[in-house]
Amino acid sequence: MLIEIKNLKKIYNQKTVVDIPSLSINEGELIGLVGNNGAGKTTLFRLFLNLIRADDGVVLSKGNDVSKDDNWKSYTGSYLDEGFLIDYLTPEEYFQFIAEINNISQSTLVERIKPFKEIFNDEVLNKGKYIRDLSKGNKNKVGIAAAMLIQPELLILDEPFANLDPTTQIRLKKLISEIKARDVTIIISSHDLNHVTEVCDRIILLEKGIVIKDSEKTEGTLKELENYFTV
């Protein structure tokens, strides 16, 4: 078990936004988190990453409480939003920085950037721009690449397909499948049910902070989800 949630609760203004009594995630699982706006997806991710304080319960990563012990940082790659990017750096500088603080050598960095060349589509590297000057989609690409570069054991991506062009979406799906083959645990959220059911092998459906469905993907999952979201 890589991640274990026990009795997790987050409350904002007397409103419970996350309430998960128990949930475990095993090594090598590829999990899709779905739910409408306000379902608590991002909040849950932030709890995974110890960015907000849980009002109750714990998130254990490899058995350690993420709020007590920073060990998870060394094997967790994440990209939730632009708040993760140091936007006044050029993409090269940013990757360099990420590599340095993760003790990745220059040559390894070059090697690890290579698979992203296709996704970057010549619009990210060596363009003489700071990250803040890039388009939303390209910022997204930088963030995702930075999260993957450290070759994490756990990868957390919030809405990775948002703002990406169709070609890149397909390339990213391919990349995610490749990473999964290395037994990396991946948790992604998405509003696009097609993407989620295509790549993920376990789907968790959140509604108002509560897990209302958690099952292995089967033939009928897409249909089921579509029915759920059709009001």
Add this chain to the structure above:
Amino acid sequence: MYKIFLHHQLLEFWRGRNKASGIITKVLMIFIILYFLLVAIGLGFFMKSFLTKLFPGKDPVLVFNGFILYYFLADFLMRVQLQELPTLSVKPYLTVNLSKKTIIKFLNLRSFFTFFNLLPIFIFLPFVFISIAPISGSLSAMAYTLIVLSLAIFNNFLILYIKRKAGSNGFIILFGVAAMLILAALDYFNIISISHISGLLFSYISHHPLWSLIFILLPVSIVGINSKYLRNNLYLEEISKKEVAKVSTDYPFLNRFGHTGRLVALELKLILRHKRSKSALTMSFLFVLYGLLFYKKQLIDKNSFGSLLFAAIFMTGIFQIVYGQFMYAWQSSHFDGLLTSPVTAKDFLRAKFLMFTLAATLVTMVTFFYGFISWKLILLHLCVYLYNIGFGTVIVLYFACYNRKRLDLTKAASFNWQGVGASQWLLGIPLLLMPFLIYLPFGIYDLPFWGIISIGLFGLITLAMREIWLNLLTRLFIKQRYKIAEGFREH
């Protein structure tokens, strides 16, 4: 239509992002502006006695005449530094059913409402009506008024024009400033005398007031040029600045400090790549001249270091005061990224210590030129420097842990109160008070040297305790980080 625009502007002012920084700061800002205006009005009303005192035996009207053009030269340079383009974010208005003409007219109208346009009115007009009207008649007073207003408006739009133009060409602004500086230099070296020209001009006008009408051409033409430029360039990509290719940089010197050094390099880039932080840096170096105002010869001769202390702390610690007061909010836009990275809280804080120490060392070394005035000043600066890096840094970082206001780095530098909260005001109290408390007993018993040496010793001891501070601050930071991060996420 203009009413709607104005209404939107007001809404923008009151509802501006970061509501929390809200009313208190805005009221304070208004007070500061009122203060400056009061000073200006005071200057205007008492101009006559000022001038007779400053230039005894000269006719104050003649002195005044000579001064007017000078003022507008200085006004130009001041505006280059401080005046911002009117920030009606044009974008949402471009696609709705509004003619370009209306938008441009509003942009022009909006730019009238700046503090810099009020200043000359308050400084010059009281004197014009009190002292000039009775002598030369009300018609010449009107002529003066007309010229002063024309010049103010001319400067106003000239700056806007230059700044808009410079959006696509950075050299124009340099060129404008250089031209003005050359003019000032020519005047300084008496090659041409602006005061002489100004004097001649206004003496002539006071006798032939009707000629002042010519000056109306100045604002009219510059407003015309400006509007034409806007009409041709009111496109999104052209209003926003043209991009220069950015290059990646590296500071190999800092790499020897490991992770800490890398974080300092990161912050150095932050400082150099944003207007607001860059101005904190320039200010630090400008403040090195602060002592010239404070350090009076008799104070130094009498060893009254108590009176010199303030300037000394300020100069050597200026960077940690002006930059440190907003800590860690400079990094608010990517704070989540830092928290999830393997950078430990301790390394993060250690980097801040290192940065402050480097900055204070650099600035203090620059201030050693005061040694030409007296060797005592070098000793004073050294002691205060130790205090600043030993104790000052701790105070700054302590308060930083309670600062939760997001700082919007993309906004301009001057008169920008975004991200200001209570912790900025509180910070100064212990930081500036402590050395006085240490000095006080020695000052009373007339042992000034022991006083400053005690401050230095205090600094040295606190510096030696840095590891302890670091641990305490790390604990505090870890405790506070959720709150800090939450505040920084709020736009």
